[in-house]
Amino acid sequence: MTFDPWNLTAFVLMAIATYACRAGGYWLFRQISPSPTLRAIMAYIPGALFVSFVVPAIIKGGLQPLVGAVATAAVMLATRSLPLSITVGLAAAWAVWLFR
Amino acid sequence: MTDTPVVFTRAGMLRGAKDSFPLLVGMTPFGLVCGIMAQGVGMSVGEISLMSGLVYAGAAQVVALAIWGHPPDLISVTLAAFVVNLRFALMGPVLAPWLNHMRGWRLWGSLFMTVDQNWALSLREMNAGGRDAGYLMGSGMALWLMWVGTSALGHILGSQIRPEPGHPLFFTALGVFVAMLATMWRGRVDVLPWAVAGCVSAGMAQLLPGTFYYIVAGALAGSITGGLRDRRREKRAA
Numbered sequence: 001m002t003f004d005p006w007n008l009t010a011f012v013l014m015a016i017a018t019y020a021c022r023a024g025g026y027w028l029f030r031q032i033s034p035s036p037t038l039r040a041i042m043a044y045i046p047g048a049l050f051v052s053f054v055v056p057a058i059i060k061g062g063l064q065p066l067v068g069a070v071a072t073a074a075v076m077l078a079t080r081s082l083p084l085s086i087t088v089g090l091a092a093a094w095a096v097w098l099f100r
Numbered sequence: 101m102t103d104t105p106v107v108f109t110r111a112g113m114l115r116g117a118k119d120s121f122p123l124l125v126g127m128t129p130f131g132l133v134c135g136i137m138a139q140g141v142g143m144s145v146g147e148i149s150l151m152s153g154l155v156y157a158g159a160a161q162v163v164a165l166a167i168w169g170h171p172p173d174l175i176s177v178t179l180a181a182f183v184v185n186l187r188f189a190l191m192g193p194v195l196a197p198w199l200n201h202m203r204g205w206r207l208w209g210s211l212f213m214t215v216d217q218n219w220a221l222s223l224r225e226m227n228a229g230g231r232d233a234g235y236l237m238g239s240g241m242a243l244w245l246m247w248v249g250t251s252a253l254g255h256i257l258g259s260q261i262r263p264e265p266g267h268p269l270f271f272t273a274l275g276v277f278v279a280m281l282a283t284m285w286r287g288r289v290d291v292l293p294w295a296v297a298g299c300v301s302a303g304m305a306q307l308l309p310g311t312f313y314y315i316v317a318g319a320l321a322g323s324i325t326g327g328l329r330d331r332r333r334e335k336r337a338a
Contacts, residue, residue, distance in 0.1 A: 022191075026193055050216075052319045
Protein backbone atom coordinates (compact mmCIF):
# COMPACT_ATOMS: atom_id res chain seq x y z
CA MET A 1 0.00 0.00 0.00
CA THR A 2 1.66 3.24 -1.12
CA PHE A 3 1.10 6.80 0.06
CA ASP A 4 2.29 9.49 -2.31
CA PRO A 5 3.40 12.64 -0.43
CA TRP A 6 1.80 14.93 -3.04
CA ASN A 7 -1.51 13.08 -2.71
CA LEU A 8 -1.32 13.29 1.09
CA THR A 9 -0.66 17.03 0.90
CA ALA A 10 -3.67 17.44 -1.39
CA PHE A 11 -5.89 15.44 1.00
CA VAL A 12 -4.87 17.59 3.95
CA LEU A 13 -5.46 20.85 2.04
CA MET A 14 -8.86 19.63 0.82
CA ALA A 15 -9.75 18.56 4.35
CA ILE A 16 -8.82 22.00 5.72
CA ALA A 17 -10.85 23.78 3.02
CA THR A 18 -13.85 21.52 3.70
CA TYR A 19 -13.69 21.88 7.47
CA ALA A 20 -13.36 25.66 7.07
CA CYS A 21 -16.75 25.57 5.32
CA ARG A 22 -18.34 23.21 7.87
CA ALA A 23 -17.17 25.03 10.99
CA GLY A 24 -16.58 28.53 9.57
CA GLY A 25 -20.22 29.27 8.70
CA TYR A 26 -21.39 28.37 12.19
CA TRP A 27 -18.46 30.17 13.85
CA LEU A 28 -19.15 33.39 11.94
CA PHE A 29 -22.83 33.15 12.75
CA ARG A 30 -22.08 32.79 16.45
CA GLN A 31 -20.13 36.05 16.46
CA ILE A 32 -23.26 38.01 15.60
CA SER A 33 -26.68 37.91 17.23
CA PRO A 34 -29.06 37.14 14.37
CA SER A 35 -31.70 39.76 13.67
CA PRO A 36 -35.32 38.72 13.06
CA THR A 37 -34.74 39.24 9.32
CA LEU A 38 -31.72 36.92 9.33
CA ARG A 39 -33.72 34.31 11.24
CA ALA A 40 -36.57 34.59 8.71
CA ILE A 41 -34.06 34.07 5.88
CA MET A 42 -32.54 31.05 7.61
CA ALA A 43 -35.90 29.31 7.80
CA TYR A 44 -35.79 29.08 4.00
CA ILE A 45 -32.20 27.85 3.65
CA PRO A 46 -32.91 24.08 3.79
CA GLY A 47 -35.47 24.03 0.97
CA ALA A 48 -33.68 26.61 -1.19
CA LEU A 49 -30.36 24.78 -0.76
CA PHE A 50 -31.72 21.39 -1.81
CA VAL A 51 -33.68 22.91 -4.72
CA SER A 52 -30.44 24.53 -5.92
CA PHE A 53 -28.71 21.17 -5.80
CA VAL A 54 -31.47 19.23 -7.55
CA VAL A 55 -32.75 21.54 -10.31
CA PRO A 56 -29.45 22.09 -12.21
CA ALA A 57 -28.63 18.37 -11.87
CA ILE A 58 -31.94 17.42 -13.47
CA ILE A 59 -31.53 20.00 -16.25
CA LYS A 60 -28.05 18.63 -16.96
CA GLY A 61 -29.11 14.96 -16.82
CA GLY A 62 -32.33 15.24 -18.85
CA LEU A 63 -35.23 12.80 -18.95
CA GLN A 64 -33.71 10.02 -16.83
CA PRO A 65 -33.14 12.01 -13.61
CA LEU A 66 -36.38 13.95 -14.23
CA VAL A 67 -38.50 10.79 -14.29
CA GLY A 68 -36.53 9.36 -11.36
CA ALA A 69 -36.97 12.56 -9.35
CA VAL A 70 -40.74 12.78 -9.98
CA ALA A 71 -41.17 9.12 -8.97
CA THR A 72 -39.00 9.58 -5.85
CA ALA A 73 -40.85 12.71 -4.73
CA ALA A 74 -44.28 11.17 -5.36
CA VAL A 75 -43.51 8.01 -3.34
CA MET A 76 -41.87 10.03 -0.58
CA LEU A 77 -44.91 12.30 -0.23
CA ALA A 78 -47.27 9.31 -0.24
CA THR A 79 -45.37 6.94 2.06
CA ARG A 80 -42.72 9.06 3.89
CA SER A 81 -40.39 6.11 3.42
CA LEU A 82 -36.90 7.07 2.28
CA PRO A 83 -35.69 3.59 1.19
CA LEU A 84 -38.91 2.87 -0.70
CA SER A 85 -38.92 6.24 -2.49
CA ILE A 86 -35.29 5.92 -3.57
CA THR A 87 -35.83 2.35 -4.77
CA VAL A 88 -38.86 3.32 -6.85
CA GLY A 89 -37.05 6.42 -8.17
CA LEU A 90 -34.03 4.34 -9.15
CA ALA A 91 -36.27 1.78 -10.86
CA ALA A 92 -38.01 4.56 -12.82
CA ALA A 93 -34.67 6.10 -13.85
CA TRP A 94 -33.41 2.65 -14.84
CA ALA A 95 -36.50 2.02 -16.97
CA VAL A 96 -35.89 5.27 -18.88
CA TRP A 97 -32.26 4.25 -19.37
CA LEU A 98 -33.21 0.79 -20.70
CA PHE A 99 -35.76 2.15 -23.18
CA ARG A 100 -33.79 5.19 -24.28
CA MET B 101 -39.31 25.10 20.81
CA THR B 102 -39.63 23.54 24.23
CA ASP B 103 -37.77 24.59 27.36
CA THR B 104 -36.27 21.15 27.85
CA PRO B 105 -32.49 21.51 27.89
CA VAL B 106 -30.44 20.19 24.99
CA VAL B 107 -28.47 17.09 25.93
CA PHE B 108 -25.84 14.95 24.23
CA THR B 109 -26.16 11.25 25.02
CA ARG B 110 -24.96 7.92 23.73
CA ALA B 111 -28.60 6.91 23.25
CA GLY B 112 -29.10 9.95 20.99
CA MET B 113 -26.05 9.02 18.96
CA LEU B 114 -27.30 5.44 18.56
CA ARG B 115 -30.72 6.64 17.46
CA GLY B 116 -29.12 8.96 14.90
CA ALA B 117 -27.06 6.06 13.57
CA LYS B 118 -30.16 3.85 13.36
CA ASP B 119 -32.24 6.50 11.59
CA SER B 120 -29.51 7.07 9.01
CA PHE B 121 -29.73 3.47 7.79
CA PRO B 122 -31.80 4.26 4.66
CA LEU B 123 -29.33 7.04 3.84
CA LEU B 124 -26.49 4.54 3.95
CA VAL B 125 -28.19 2.58 1.17
CA GLY B 126 -28.47 5.74 -0.95
CA MET B 127 -24.84 6.59 -0.29
CA THR B 128 -23.42 3.20 -1.34
CA PRO B 129 -23.31 3.66 -5.14
CA PHE B 130 -21.84 7.14 -4.65
CA GLY B 131 -19.03 5.75 -2.47
CA LEU B 132 -18.37 2.96 -4.96
CA VAL B 133 -18.10 5.47 -7.81
CA CYS B 134 -15.65 7.55 -5.76
CA GLY B 135 -13.49 4.46 -5.16
CA ILE B 136 -13.64 3.44 -8.81
CA MET B 137 -12.49 6.93 -9.85
CA ALA B 138 -9.64 6.85 -7.30
CA GLN B 139 -8.48 3.53 -8.68
CA GLY B 140 -8.67 5.04 -12.14
CA VAL B 141 -6.23 7.85 -11.24
CA GLY B 142 -3.81 5.37 -9.67
CA MET B 143 -4.45 5.88 -5.94
CA SER B 144 -3.95 3.02 -3.48
CA VAL B 145 -6.77 1.68 -1.30
CA GLY B 146 -5.08 3.32 1.66
CA GLU B 147 -4.99 6.67 -0.10
CA ILE B 148 -8.67 6.75 -1.05
CA SER B 149 -9.65 5.57 2.44
CA LEU B 150 -7.59 8.39 3.95
CA MET B 151 -9.03 10.92 1.51
CA SER B 152 -12.60 9.85 2.28
CA GLY B 153 -11.93 9.88 6.01
CA LEU B 154 -10.29 13.31 6.09
CA VAL B 155 -12.37 15.18 3.52
CA TYR B 156 -15.67 13.28 3.93
CA ALA B 157 -17.51 15.13 1.17
CA GLY B 158 -18.62 13.02 -1.77
CA ALA B 159 -19.40 15.65 -4.38
CA ALA B 160 -16.13 17.51 -3.72
CA GLN B 161 -14.07 14.32 -3.88
CA VAL B 162 -15.63 13.23 -7.18
CA VAL B 163 -15.01 16.69 -8.67
CA ALA B 164 -11.39 16.68 -7.46
CA LEU B 165 -10.77 13.13 -8.69
CA ALA B 166 -12.00 14.12 -12.14
CA ILE B 167 -9.12 16.65 -12.38
CA TRP B 168 -6.54 14.61 -10.39
CA GLY B 169 -3.01 14.63 -11.87
CA HIS B 170 0.47 13.37 -11.00
CA PRO B 171 1.20 15.27 -8.88
CA PRO B 172 -2.26 16.75 -8.21
CA ASP B 173 -2.64 20.49 -8.78
CA LEU B 174 -2.86 21.46 -5.11
CA ILE B 175 -4.51 24.84 -5.74
CA SER B 176 -7.17 23.45 -8.08
CA VAL B 177 -8.25 20.53 -5.88
CA THR B 178 -8.29 22.70 -2.74
CA LEU B 179 -10.39 25.34 -4.50
CA ALA B 180 -12.72 22.64 -5.82
CA ALA B 181 -13.22 21.33 -2.28
CA PHE B 182 -13.89 24.84 -1.00
CA VAL B 183 -16.36 25.85 -3.69
CA VAL B 184 -18.30 22.57 -3.75
CA ASN B 185 -18.52 22.54 0.05
CA LEU B 186 -19.39 26.21 0.54
CA ARG B 187 -22.97 25.04 1.08
CA PHE B 188 -21.87 23.52 4.42
CA ALA B 189 -21.28 27.07 5.68
CA LEU B 190 -25.04 27.68 5.38
CA MET B 191 -25.94 24.45 7.18
CA GLY B 192 -24.22 24.91 10.54
CA PRO B 193 -26.11 28.08 11.56
CA VAL B 194 -29.47 26.37 10.91
CA LEU B 195 -28.66 23.79 13.60
CA ALA B 196 -27.65 26.54 16.06
CA PRO B 197 -30.42 25.61 18.56
CA TRP B 198 -28.50 22.37 19.13
CA LEU B 199 -24.94 23.46 18.41
CA ASN B 200 -25.09 26.49 20.74
CA HIS B 201 -25.46 24.10 23.68
CA MET B 202 -22.36 22.07 22.81
CA ARG B 203 -18.71 22.76 23.50
CA GLY B 204 -15.30 21.28 22.74
CA TRP B 205 -15.03 18.04 20.77
CA ARG B 206 -18.79 17.52 20.77
CA LEU B 207 -19.35 20.82 18.96
CA TRP B 208 -16.39 20.79 16.57
CA GLY B 209 -16.66 17.03 16.04
CA SER B 210 -20.37 17.30 15.23
CA LEU B 211 -19.56 19.99 12.66
CA PHE B 212 -16.91 17.73 11.10
CA MET B 213 -19.49 14.93 10.83
CA THR B 214 -22.11 17.11 9.12
CA VAL B 215 -23.02 16.23 5.53
CA ASP B 216 -26.17 16.99 3.57
CA GLN B 217 -27.92 13.76 4.50
CA ASN B 218 -27.53 13.76 8.28
CA TRP B 219 -27.99 17.53 8.39
CA ALA B 220 -31.45 17.19 6.83
CA LEU B 221 -32.21 14.23 9.10
CA SER B 222 -31.10 16.12 12.22
CA LEU B 223 -33.03 19.21 11.18
CA ARG B 224 -36.19 17.11 10.97
CA GLU B 225 -35.44 15.64 14.41
CA MET B 226 -34.75 19.10 15.86
CA ASN B 227 -37.92 20.64 14.40
CA ALA B 228 -39.94 17.71 15.76
CA GLY B 229 -38.79 18.73 19.24
CA GLY B 230 -35.74 16.46 19.53
CA ARG B 231 -33.41 17.74 22.26
CA ASP B 232 -30.58 15.19 22.02
CA ALA B 233 -27.78 16.74 19.93
CA GLY B 234 -25.89 13.43 19.92
CA TYR B 235 -28.25 12.54 17.06
CA LEU B 236 -26.20 14.68 14.64
CA MET B 237 -22.87 13.11 15.49
CA GLY B 238 -24.27 9.56 15.67
CA SER B 239 -25.84 9.77 12.22
CA GLY B 240 -22.70 11.48 10.91
CA MET B 241 -20.44 8.74 12.24
CA ALA B 242 -22.56 6.00 10.65
CA LEU B 243 -22.42 7.82 7.32
CA TRP B 244 -18.68 8.46 7.72
CA LEU B 245 -17.97 4.75 8.29
CA MET B 246 -20.10 3.83 5.29
CA TRP B 247 -18.43 6.49 3.15
CA VAL B 248 -14.88 5.32 3.95
CA GLY B 249 -15.94 1.67 3.58
CA THR B 250 -17.75 2.00 0.26
CA SER B 251 -15.04 4.15 -1.32
CA ALA B 252 -12.44 1.52 -0.33
CA LEU B 253 -14.72 -1.22 -1.67
CA GLY B 254 -15.17 0.70 -4.91
CA HIS B 255 -11.41 0.81 -5.32
CA ILE B 256 -11.18 -2.96 -4.81
CA LEU B 257 -14.01 -3.66 -7.25
CA GLY B 258 -12.35 -1.09 -9.51
CA SER B 259 -11.71 -2.85 -12.73
CA GLN B 260 -14.78 -5.14 -12.50
CA ILE B 261 -17.57 -2.56 -12.44
CA ARG B 262 -17.17 0.47 -14.63
CA PRO B 263 -20.58 2.12 -14.90
CA GLU B 264 -20.59 4.54 -17.83
CA PRO B 265 -21.43 8.21 -17.18
CA GLY B 266 -25.23 8.58 -17.13
CA HIS B 267 -25.75 5.09 -15.72
CA PRO B 268 -28.91 5.05 -13.55
CA LEU B 269 -26.85 3.98 -10.51
CA PHE B 270 -25.68 7.58 -10.32
CA PHE B 271 -29.29 8.62 -9.79
CA THR B 272 -29.33 7.35 -6.19
CA ALA B 273 -27.22 10.29 -4.98
CA LEU B 274 -29.70 12.73 -6.53
CA GLY B 275 -32.62 10.58 -5.35
CA VAL B 276 -31.67 11.07 -1.69
CA PHE B 277 -31.73 14.85 -2.20
CA VAL B 278 -35.10 14.75 -3.97
CA ALA B 279 -36.68 12.56 -1.27
CA MET B 280 -35.47 14.86 1.50
CA LEU B 281 -36.57 17.92 -0.43
CA ALA B 282 -40.07 16.43 -0.66
CA THR B 283 -40.25 16.33 3.16
CA MET B 284 -39.14 19.98 3.40
CA TRP B 285 -42.18 21.25 1.52
CA ARG B 286 -44.30 23.34 3.92
CA GLY B 287 -46.92 24.65 1.52
CA ARG B 288 -47.61 27.87 -0.36
CA VAL B 289 -44.99 29.93 1.52
CA ASP B 290 -42.30 27.85 -0.21
CA VAL B 291 -43.49 28.45 -3.80
CA LEU B 292 -41.72 31.77 -4.37
CA PRO B 293 -38.41 31.04 -2.58
CA TRP B 294 -38.12 27.59 -4.20
CA ALA B 295 -38.90 29.03 -7.65
CA VAL B 296 -36.27 31.76 -7.19
CA ALA B 297 -33.73 29.18 -5.96
CA GLY B 298 -34.44 26.94 -8.94
CA CYS B 299 -34.17 29.74 -11.53
CA VAL B 300 -31.04 31.34 -10.04
CA SER B 301 -29.22 28.02 -9.60
CA ALA B 302 -30.14 26.87 -13.12
CA GLY B 303 -29.04 30.23 -14.55
CA MET B 304 -25.75 30.20 -12.65
CA ALA B 305 -25.05 26.64 -13.77
CA GLN B 306 -25.39 27.85 -17.37
CA LEU B 307 -23.33 31.02 -16.80
CA LEU B 308 -20.47 29.32 -14.98
CA PRO B 309 -20.39 25.73 -16.28
CA GLY B 310 -18.00 23.37 -14.53
CA THR B 311 -18.21 25.25 -11.21
CA PHE B 312 -20.44 24.73 -8.21
CA TYR B 313 -21.22 28.32 -7.22
CA TYR B 314 -24.77 27.73 -8.39
CA ILE B 315 -25.68 25.79 -5.22
CA VAL B 316 -24.80 28.65 -2.87
CA ALA B 317 -26.12 31.32 -5.27
CA GLY B 318 -29.50 29.61 -5.59
CA ALA B 319 -29.75 28.87 -1.86
CA LEU B 320 -29.00 32.50 -0.93
CA ALA B 321 -31.32 33.99 -3.57
CA GLY B 322 -34.22 31.75 -2.59
CA SER B 323 -33.86 32.07 1.18
CA ILE B 324 -33.30 35.85 1.09
CA THR B 325 -36.40 36.23 -1.10
CA GLY B 326 -38.52 34.18 1.30
CA GLY B 327 -37.12 35.80 4.44
CA LEU B 328 -37.50 39.39 3.23
CA ARG B 329 -41.02 38.72 1.98
CA ASP B 330 -42.07 37.29 5.36
CA ARG B 331 -40.56 40.24 7.23
CA ARG B 332 -42.37 42.72 4.99
CA ARG B 333 -45.65 40.90 5.55
CA GLU B 334 -45.08 40.92 9.32
CA LYS B 335 -44.37 44.64 9.31
CA ARG B 336 -47.47 45.34 7.23
CA ALA B 337 -49.58 43.25 9.59
CA ALA B 338 -48.15 45.02 12.66
